[in-house]
Structures are given as structure tokens and as C-alpha cells.
Amino acid sequence: MADVAHLAGVSSQTVSRVSNGSQGVVEETRQRVLAAMKELGYRPNSAARALKAGEFRTLGVILFTLSTTGNVRTLEAITESAAMEGYAITLMPVAVPTQTGLHGAFTRLGELAVDGIIAIMEVHLLDAATISLPPHIQVVVADSDAGDRYSVVDTDQSEGARMAVRHLIDLGHDTVWHLTGPEGSFAAQRRADAWQRVLQQANRTVPPLVRGDWSAKSGYEAGLWLADQPGCTAVFAANDQMALGLLRALHERGKRVPQDVSVVGFDDIADASDFIPPLTTVHQDFGEVGRLCVQGVLRQIRNQAADQGTTLVPTRLVLRDSTAAPPDRRAR
Amino acid sequence: MADVAHLAGVSSQTVSRVSNGSQGVVEETRQRVLAAMKELGYRPNSAARALKAGEFRTLGVILFTLSTTGNVRTLEAITESAAMEGYAITLMPVAVPTQTGLHGAFTRLGELAVDGIIAIMEVHLLDAATISLPPHIQVVVADSDAGDRYSVVDTDQSEGARMAVRHLIDLGHDTVWHLTGPEGSFAAQRRADAWQRVLQQANRTVPPLVRGDWSAKSGYEAGLWLADQPGCTAVFAANDQMALGLLRALHERGKRVPQDVSVVGFDDIADASDFIPPLTTVHQDFGEVGRLCVQGVLRQIRNQAADQGTTLVPTRLVLRDSTAAPPDRRAR
DNA sequence: CCCGTCGATGTTTACGTAAACATCAGCCAC
DNA sequence: GTGGCTGATGTTTACGTAAACATCGACGGG
Numbered sequence: 069m070a071d072v073a074h075l076a077g078v079s080s081q082t083v084s085r086v087s088n089g090s091q092g093v094v095e096e097t098r099q100r101v102l103a104a105m106k107e108l109g110y111r112p113n114s115a116a117r118a119l120k121a122g123e124f125r126t127l128g129v130i131l132f133t134l135s136t137t138g139n140v141r142t143l144e145a146i147t148e149s150a151a152m153e154g155y156a157i158t159l160m161p162v163a164v165p166t167q168t169g170l171h172g173a174f175t176r177l178g179e180l181a182v183d184g185i186i187a188i189m190e191v192h193l194l195d196a197a198t199i200s201l202p203p204h205i206q207v208v209v210a211d212s213d214a215g216d217r218y219s220v221v222d223t224d225q226s227e228g229a230r231m232a233v234r235h236l237i238d239l240g241h242d243t244v245w246h247l248t249g250p251e252g253s254f255a256a257q258r259r260a261d262a263w264q265r266v267l268q269q270a271n272r273t274v275p276p277l278v279r280g281d282w283s284a285k286s287g288y289e290a291g292l293w294l295a296d297q298p299g300c301t302a303v304f305a306a307n308d309q310m311a312l313g314l315l316r317a318l319h320e321r322g323k324r325v326p327q328d329v330s331v332v333g334f335d336d337i338a339d340a341s342d343f344i345p346p347l348t349t350v351h352q353d354f355g356e357v358g359r360l361c362v363q364g365v366l367r368q369i370r371n372q373a374a375d376q377g378t379t380l381v382p383t384r385l386v387l388r389d390s391t392a393a394p395p396d397r398r399a400r
Numbered sequence: 401m402a403d404v405a406h407l408a409g410v411s412s413q414t415v416s417r418v419s420n421g422s423q424g425v426v427e428e429t430r431q432r433v434l435a436a437m438k439e440l441g442y443r444p445n446s447a448a449r450a451l452k453a454g455e456f457r458t459l460g461v462i463l464f465t466l467s468t469t470g471n472v473r474t475l476e477a478i479t480e481s482a483a484m485e486g487y488a489i490t491l492m493p494v495a496v497p498t499q500t501g502l503h504g505a506f507t508r509l510g511e512l513a514v515d516g517i518i519a520i521m522e523v524h525l526l527d528a529a530t531i532s533l534p535p536h537i538q539v540v541v542a543d544s545d546a547g548d549r550y551s552v553v554d555t556d557q558s559e560g561a562r563m564a565v566r567h568l569i570d571l572g573h574d575t576v577w578h579l580t581g582p583e584g585s586f587a588a589q590r591r592a593d594a595w596q597r598v599l600q601q602a603n604r605t606v607p608p609l610v611r612g613d614w615s616a617k618s619g620y621e622a623g624l625w626l627a628d629q630p631g632c633t634a635v636f637a638a639n640d641q642m643a644l645g646l647l648r649a650l651h652e653r654g655k656r657v658p659q660d661v662s663v664v665g666f667d668d669i670a671d672a673s674d675f676i677p678p679l680t681t682v683h684q685d686f687g688e689v690g691r692l693c694v695q696g697v698l699r700q701i702r703n704q705a706a707d708q709g710t711t712l713v714p715t716r717l718v719l720r721d722s723t724a725a726p727p728d729r730r731a732r
Numbered sequence: 733c734c735c736g737t738c739g740a741t742g743t744t745t746a747c748g749t750a751a752a753c754a755t756c757a758g759c760c761a762c
Numbered sequence: 763g764t765g766g767c768t769g770a771t772g773t774t775t776a777c778g779t780a781a782a783c784a785t786c787g788a789c790g791g792g
Contacts, residue, residue, distance in 0.1 A: 069747090069748060069749070078771075079771065079772045080749080080750095080772095081420050081749095081750075081751095081771075081773080082770090082771060083749095084748095084749060084751095085750090087749095088749095088750080091769095092769065092770060093770075093771085094769090094770065094771090097770080097771085103761075112748085112749075113451070113747085113748050113749075115448075115450035115451040115456065115511060115513060115749095116447075116451050116747070116748035116749045116750090116777090117747080117748080117749060117750085118447035118513070118749095119445070119448050119451050119778065120748080120749045120750055120751085120776085120777055121545070121750085121777090121778090124513075124779075126513075129658070133476075134472050134473070134476040134479075135476070135670065137474075138588070140466050140467075141467075142467070143491075144466040144467070145593060147493050148493065151492075151493070152774080156490050156491070156492065157491040158488050158489065158490050158491075159479050159490075159491055160483075161476070161479050161483070161489070169541075173493055179490055180446060181446045181450070181456075181458075181513060183435040261769080269747085283673050284670070303459065309459075309670075309671060309674075312671055312674050312675075313674045316675070316676050316677075316678075317673050319676050321580065334646070338467065338641075339616050339644055339671070341616070341617070342616035342619070342644050342645045342648050343648070344618055344647065344651050344676050345648075346648075401778060401779070402778085411741065411742045412779080412780095413741075413742065413743080413780075414741060414742080414781095415779095415780095416778095416779060417741090417780090420779095422780095423739095424739065424740060424741080425740075425741085426739090426740065426741090435789090444779075445777085445778050445779075447777085447778080447779095448747090448777070448779045449778080449780085450747095451746095451747050451748065451777090451778080451779075452747055452778080452779045452780055453747090453779085453780080454747075572777055693734085
């Protein structure tokens with residue numbers, strides 16, 4: 069900067085004014101400074117700027133994995149929204165979802181150059197970990213349960229699951245089986261709770277819960293078992309990947325979808341419309357979740373105060389070809 | 401820091417020494433300083449550190465989209481490797497893959513707090529854009545063509561495609577059709593080139609190239625057309641998503657896979673083993689690509705010199721259930 | 733017993749920027 | 763014409779850290 073000032077024959081302060089587009093620089097001087105900048109290849113040093121300004125214009129995103137569609141799409145939306153607000157995104161994945169690993173990641177994030185943090189994970193994992201966060205760092209949580217300590221943004225899991233189960237009941241199925249996610253996942257828990265509630269309200273028997281781990285493989289294994297259960301004509305899978313494995317298992321066991329068994333998924337991943345058959349599923353608006361997260365942290369940063377409470381993003385049921393009336397109904 | 405120093409009754413330099421774990425601080429003093437840090441909730445200011453050190457310990461990753469498996473998995477590996485080296489990752493997605501958009505993104509990245517950049521994109525898109533990069537910023541490119549200007553790390557596309565096509569020929573297919581990616585994609589181009597070369601070397605007729613855009617939908621549309629082509633018993637799809645759509649189209653047209661038509665994909669995405677049928681595909685080691693990218697930039701940063709040339713990461717063919725001998729062979 | 737040495741700690745300084753304040757020239761009103 | 767005002771530019775300073783150098787006390791060898 070000093071070199072630029074020297075070359076342009078002005079003070080460094082004037083260079084600063086030009087580089088920040090402030091008023092009060094006469095056009096001719098401005099041009100001379102710009103020329104000098106160009107000639108010397110000058111770039112403002114963002115560390116010095118951050119030091120002076122006391123803010124980094126950067127948000128940290130902490131998450132466990134990039135291997136789930138939801139995380140990735142939320143991240144993508146976060147990055148876009150942040151860019152529009154002039155904020156960059158620093159990624160901080162936690163390899164091992166243990167409290168120790170998490171604690172370490174948060175410590176590092178605390179030392180990092182971020183003004184706020186968006187955590188894509190469940191609050192209960194966050195609780196013990198955030199003690200190491202500096203107090204002025206604002207946090208918003210995505211993909212989690214109720215926000216009594218943090219501001220939480222999440223898909224309306226219950227609503228989505230209710231729509232899925234009701235759709236199957238409305239088609240005439242006596243009851244609906246449920247392939248849930250891993251234990252300890254609040255998303256899985258809420259979907260399962262809603263599933264059970266809808267069945268009970270409709271006075272249907274509640275079949276045993278079938279547990280998977282979100283992976284297609286676990287869906288396949290569950291499907292092999294479900295194919296042998298008499299009276300199983302409708303399955304609500306807690307995500308699309310498990311539904312994919314389920315479809316394969318049913319196909320291999322000679323069960324036709326949707327003629328013999330109806331399947332509904334959750335997420336509406338890009339490929340769901342090209343499953344065999346195209347999958348009826350609950351669409352999650354990850355983009356909206358991401359946008360709300362960014363708006364949330366930025367609001368907190370500007371107010372210097374933490375919000376609380378949960379914002380739910382609505383879902384919608386996408387009807388494709390994996391659901392139909394049950395076989396007995398069709399026979400009538 | 402001054403507050404901590406005051407509380408602990410030492411100088412700020414001693415606090416600095418403690419916070420950096422340098423030698424030459426007596427244990428008792430150290431404990432006193434640590435206690436003061438804890439009491440005051442002291443965090444080192446990374447902007448000041450970066451300003452002093454002249455480096456940010458951060459790498460920028462620039463990419464077009466997070467909606468392709470390859471990009472995401474490369475990014476994940478990059479982040480992990482970087483974390484192990486003590487570097488953080490700043491994400492810089494470019495919404496529109498135009499030179500203008502790219503130029504803007506690079507300008508912003510240049511102003512950002514990064515020591516190096518990993519670009520997940522093709523060199524020809526990079527060429528005009530990097531002029532706005534400050535000269536001391538090191539660049540490594542992933543997922544691209546030959547590196548005569550930059551250091552490039554890529555999957556060995558040709559080898560993978562060769563293995564796929566040879567596998568089908570070895571099974572007894574007269575020729576192999578190819579469903580390629582969008583025009584302008586070097587990855588697609590190299591896979592298509594290798595496909596054609598293998599066929600020519602084996603003295604087979606080269607069927608017309610079928611073009612898709614990487615999406616399952618485009619694979620589905622191509623599949624509807626391919627199902628009507630007489631003598632089409634083997635298709636090599638340039639990625640797994642298009643293969644998924646292809647499988648659906650073939651299924652809907654009553655073509656059995658692999659009995660009537662064999663299909664090979666490329667990527668080995670997580671779900672490929674649960675397609676109907678489980679997909680034979682070329683496995684890309686995105687993790688290795690990411691690791692090599694990080695090692696590459698860090699080496700360049702340490703040497704203060706740009707490397708050149710291309711590093712190719714080997715692929716392997718994963719045999720599953722979507723390939724078999726052609727119908728006529730089986731009939732014999 | 734004194735001096736040299738070494739280890740622990742303190743003091744000074746610079747990193748690059750921008751806010752706050754200072755200066756200076758030109759212009760207008762009286 | 764002169765004083766006050768405005769706008770353009772320069773000067774000083776501080777942001778938080780850590781390297782370089784300075785200081786001080788203790789310990790050991792001659």
C-alpha cells in the first residue's frame with residue numbers, strides 16, 4: 069500500500085480511500101491511484117483489514133460429513149446466501165462424531181477467523197461442546213431438535229412424515245410399515261413419532277419399527293425382511309437412499325412396486341425420479357433451510373444477541389409411481 | 401492479551417509464548433497464564449496472527465457446484481487432508497460457469513484470506529480468469545485436462561474408460577455404445593476418446609455417440625432411444641447417474657439388464673450397488689485426488705513456486721450385476 | 733569469589749489497514 | 763479584502779500478535 073501511495077504520489081490514506089470506494093477523492097487522483105495499484109499488482113491484505121475492522125466477513129460451517137445429500141445441499145445454499153451478503157464460508161468437518169472430536173473442532177473454529185457459526189448437526193451433540201466457543205460468536209443450528217438454547221432451523225419433519233403416511237392410508241392401505249433411521253437421530257425420531265401418531269389417530273395397528281442407518285444397503289436388508297411379512301403393502305422409508313435399497317430388495321423378491329407394495333421416501337434427492345419405479349417422496353427444501361440459517365446468524369451478529377426458538381421449513385409430497393392402492397383394493 | 405498479561409502479572413510476550421506453546425516458560429508461570437486465559441475467556445485473534453505471520457493457513461476451493469458426487473467427495477477429501485495439515489478450507493462456489501462469473505469469483509478469492517487455491521474445474525475455464533489472481537497465490541487444478549500451466553490432479557479417465565469397454569468386449573459383445581457427458585467437458589471427452597480408441601483397436605464398428613448431460617434424466621431419455629436400436633447389447637455410460645436413468649428406460653421398455661443389455665457406469669457412487677441391478681462401474685478415487693491436491697498446493701506454497709504437469713489417479717473396475725455376455729452368445 | 737553463561741521474562745517494534753483528526757487550498761459572503 | 767466554510771488530502775494512531783532484542787538473576791567453573 070505504501071508503494072502504491074508512493075508511486076501515485078499520494079498518501080497511503082488516499083490509497084485506502086480509493087480501495088474502499090469512499091467519497092472525497094477527486095477523479096484524477098483516483099485514476100492515478102488505480103493505475104499505480106494495477107502496475108504494482110496491489111491487493112488489499114484481508115488480515116490487516118479484519119484486524120482493523122474487528123470482523124472477518126466469514127461464517128464457519130461445522131458438520132460431520134459431506135456424504136449425505138441433505139448436508140451438502142444445505143451447505144450449498146448456505147454458501148450461496150452467504151456470498152450474496154458478502155460473507156465467505158469456512159468449512160469445518162468433524163471426522164468423528166464424538167464429544168471429543170467435536171470439542172476439538174469447535175476449539176479450532178473458535179480460533180478461526182469467523183464471525184458466526186452454522187452447525188449442521190443435532191443440538192444434543194452441540195451442548196457440551198460449545199462451552200469452548202468464545203461468547204461473542206453467534207451460532208445457528210440446522211437439522212436438529214427444538215432450540216431452547218440456540219436458534220434452530222429445520223425441515224418440518226413431522227409434517228412431512230404425516231403427509232407420507234396419510235397418503236398411503238388414503239390410498240386404502242390398512243396400515244403402513246416404517247423403515248426408520250439410526251438410533252440417536254432426532255430427524256429419524258421425529259419422522260417415526262409422526263408415523264406412529266398418524267396410524268394411531270386412524271385406529272390402525274402399528275407394525276414393528278424396522279431400523280436402518282440411512283444407507284441404501286440397510287434399506288436393502290430391511291427390504292428382504294419386509295418382503296416376507298404378510299400384509300405388508302405399504303412402507304414409508306425415512307430417506308430416499310434406504311428406499312432405493314428397499315426397492316431393489318422388493319424387486320429381487322418378486323414384489324412389484326407399486327402393485328404389490330407401495331413405497332414412499334423422504335428427501336427427494338435428485339435421482340429419486342429415476343428410481344425403478346420413480347419414487348413418491350417427501351420433498352425437503354434444503355435451499356430454504358440454508359438461506360434461513362445465514363439470515364439467522366447474520367441477524368444475531370448484527371444484534372450481538374443470540375436468538376432462540378425453532379424455525380420450521382415446510383415440506384411437500386411429490387407423487388410419482390411408487391405408490392398405489394393395495395392389491396386387495398385393486399382386486400375388488 | 402494485554403488483560404491476560406496483566407491478570408497473570410506477566411508481559412504480553414509471555415502470554416504469546418504460552419499460547420503458542422513455545423519453550424522457555426517456567427511451568428508455574430505457564431499455569432498462571434493459562435488460568436488467566438481461562439478466566440478471561442481469551443482467544444487468540446487470528447486476524448492479528450495472520451497479519452503478523454503473513455499467512456492464513458487457509459486454502460480456497462473454487463468450484464461450480466456441489467451437486468455432483470465427484471465435486472463433493474473431492475471437496476470432502478480436500479477438507480480432511482487440509483485439516484490434518486492445520487489448514488482450513490474456504491469455499492468459493494461460482495454460480496454461473498461463465499468467464500465473467502469466474503473472473504469475479506477469483507477476484508474475490510484473491511482478496512480473501514487464502515494462501516493457495518484448489519480449483520475443481522477445467523483448465524480452459526481457468527485460463528482467462530486467473531489473470532486477476534495475485535501472483536503469489538498458488539493454484540492446483542482438479543478434474544481437468546493436461547496441466548501445461550498449472551499443476552493438475554485428475555482421475556485417469558482414459559484408463560477407466562478403457563477398462564469398462566474392454567470388459568464388455570471381453571464378455572463377447574460385438575460393440576459397445578457410449579452415453580457421453582455434455583459437450584465442453586474434458587472428462588466426458590477423454591472417456592469418449594478412450595471408448596472409441598478401444599473399439600477401433602479391436603476392429604469393432606463404432607456406433608454413434610449418444611449425448612447426455614450427466615443427469616439421470618438425460619440417461620433416461622437416451623435409454624429410451626437406445627432400447628430401440630437393434631444390436632445394442634452393451635452401453636458404457638459416462639457416469640453412474642446417467643446409468644441410473646438408462647436402467648430405468650431399459651426396464652420400462654422391457655429390456656432386461658444384464659440378460660438383454662449390459663450397462664457399465666463411471667464413478668461408483670455410493671448408491672450404485674443398490675441400483676436394479678447393482679451397477680458394474682468404474683471406481684474413481686476422489687479421496688486420493690483431494691489428498692494429492694492439498695499436498696500439491698502446500699508443496700507449492702512452501703517452495704513459493706508453481707509446479708506443472710498432471711498427476712493421474714488410477715481407477716478400478718467394480719464388477720456387479722449389470723454386465724453379462726450378450727444374448728446371442730448365451731443362446732449358443 | 734568473580735565472571736561468564738544460560739534460561740526466564742520484559743520491551744520494542746512492525747505487520748497493513750482505516751478511523752480520527754489535522755492541514756491546506758479555494759471559494760463565497762459580507 | 764478577510765473570515766469562515768467546504769472539500770481534498772496528509773498525519774497519527776491503534777487494531778492484536780510475535781519476532782528480535784534487552785534485561786535480569788542464578789548457577790557453575792576457574
